[in-house]
Amino acid sequence: MALINVAAREIHCKIVYYGPGMCGKTTNLQYIHSQVPKDVKGDLLSIATETERTLFFDFLPLDLGKVRGFQTRFHLYTVPGQVLYERTRVAVLNGSDGVVFVADSNKNKMQENVNSLKELAQNVTRQNKKFAEFPIVIQYNKRDLPREVLASVQTMDHFLGVTKMSWPRVEAVATTGTGVFETLRAISRAVISKL
Amino acid sequence: MDPQLTSIIVPTEELGQIEECLVRLVEDTGSDYALLLDKSGQVICSKGDGDRQDITALGALIAGVFASSREVAKLLRERDFRASFQQGVRENIFIALIEEQWILCIIFNKGTHIGLVKVLTKKATDELASVLERVRQQHKARDEVLGSSFRTSMEDTIDLLFRD
Numbered sequence: 001m002a003l004i005n006v007a008a009r010e011i012h013c014k015i016v017y018y019g020p021g022m023c024g025k026t027t028n029l030q031y032i033h034s035q036v037p038k039d040v041k042g043d044l045l046s047i048a049t050e051t052e053r054t055l056f057f058d059f060l061p062l063d064l065g066k067v068r069g070f071q072t073r074f075h076l077y078t079v080p081g082q083v084l085y086e087r088t089r090v091a092v093l094n095g096s097d098g099v100v101f102v103a104d105s106n107k108n109k110m111q112e113n114v115n116s117l118k119e120l121a122q123n124v125t126r127q128n129k130k131f132a133e134f135p136i137v138i139q140y141n142k143r144d145l146p147r148e149v150l151a152s153v154q155t156m157d158h159f160l161g162v163t164k165m166s167w168p169r170v171e172a173v174a175t176t177g178t179g180v181f182e183t184l185r186a187i188s189r190a191v192i193s194k195l
Numbered sequence: 196m197d198p199q200l201t202s203i204i205v206p207t208e209e210l211g212q213i214e215e216c217l218v219r220l221v222e223d224t225g226s227d228y229a230l231l232l233d234k235s236g237q238v239i240c241s242k243g244d245g246d247r248q249d250i251t252a253l254g255a256l257i258a259g260v261f262a263s264s265r266e267v268a269k270l271l272r273e274r275d276f277r278a279s280f281q282q283g284v285r286e287n288i289f290i291a292l293i294e295e296q297w298i299l300c301i302i303f304n305k306g307t308h309i310g311l312v313k314v315l316t317k318k319a320t321d322e323l324a325s326v327l328e329r330v331r332q333q334h335k336a337r338d339e340v341l342g343s344s345f346r347t348s349m350e351d352t353i354d355l356l357f358r359d
Binding site for chain 2: 002007008040047068075077087088096097177185193
């Protein structure tokens with residue numbers, strides 16, 4: 001839920017990166033943090049296990065500066081992807097304005113992608129929001145995988161049912177930054193259009 | 196709920212009342228800091244000693260803790276945990292929920308008794324609940340803030356800052 005503080009002239013929006021374990025959600029935030037100018041970003045906060053897996057969330061505040069007199073801030077979060085953290089994902093998703101669904105392009109991960117997207121739909125609906133109208137951008141990550149294990153975009157579209165929805169989708173390699181900002185631009189625009 | 200109507204708009208007058216309420220709470224309890232957060236972790240207002248630089252991260256973490264405890268409550272078939280208390284060696288934190296939407300957080304040291312914090316926080320949450328009720332009626336004001344020119348400017352800013 002976006003917050004518009006008229007007296008302080010501030011607008012805050014919350015964007016959550018969702019998806020199965022090891023699909024590259026944290027890598028997206030790390031790349032954004034490494035590239036945006038210092039005056040735009042806050043510290044990247046990660047609550048992770050000793051093995052660097054996300055335990056609760058990663059958090060990156062971005063300050064876009066003044067837009068028409070309003071200080072505009074986007075807060076980016078990731079959820080922990082592992083199956084056992086389902087309730088934690090619900091907690092992080094609470095009050096979000098938009099979601100980037102990061103799908104793993106590995107052929108062997110299709111079922112995990114599908115399960116995660118289904119779970120996202122349930123969780124958004126439980127928050128009394130219409131899933132079909134909720135701002136979502138799909139990112140097909142790891143497009144640099146070897147051809148033997150790389151799922152085609154058509155295959156991923158088919159499995160995830162993306163063609164039925166009007167979601168923007170972006171091909172990405174988060175480790176090198178390919179598609180990371182295209183994804184961020186797409187979700188930011190989608191969120192703003194729904195404010 | 197229509198996603199188009201999910202923005203919460205805090206007008207100037209209501210923010211003044213919130214500030215007043217937090218200042219009074221800090222003074223009456225002798226606390227260090229009081230924060231009002233939206234459940235999404237965004238800081239609506241903060242009052243207290245000094246200029247904290249970590250407010251944004253604090254807001255995200257406290258809202259995370261509260262959202263997490265809500266899920267624990269569900270597993271225990273409890274409707275909600277309305278309040279939580281975290282005790283440190285020097286600093287303590289008391290957190291209370293306001294109408295499922297806002298979170299009031301008080302940071303205090305061992306010079307302040309938890310009982311006093313609980314009683315005065317209850318009074319403050321009642322007061323803030325009525326402010327929240329008025330804030331919820333503010334949908335019309337959104338169009339005055341977010342006209343089409345705002346969205347166009349916003350898109351230009353996004354394209355400029357988030358370029359490859």
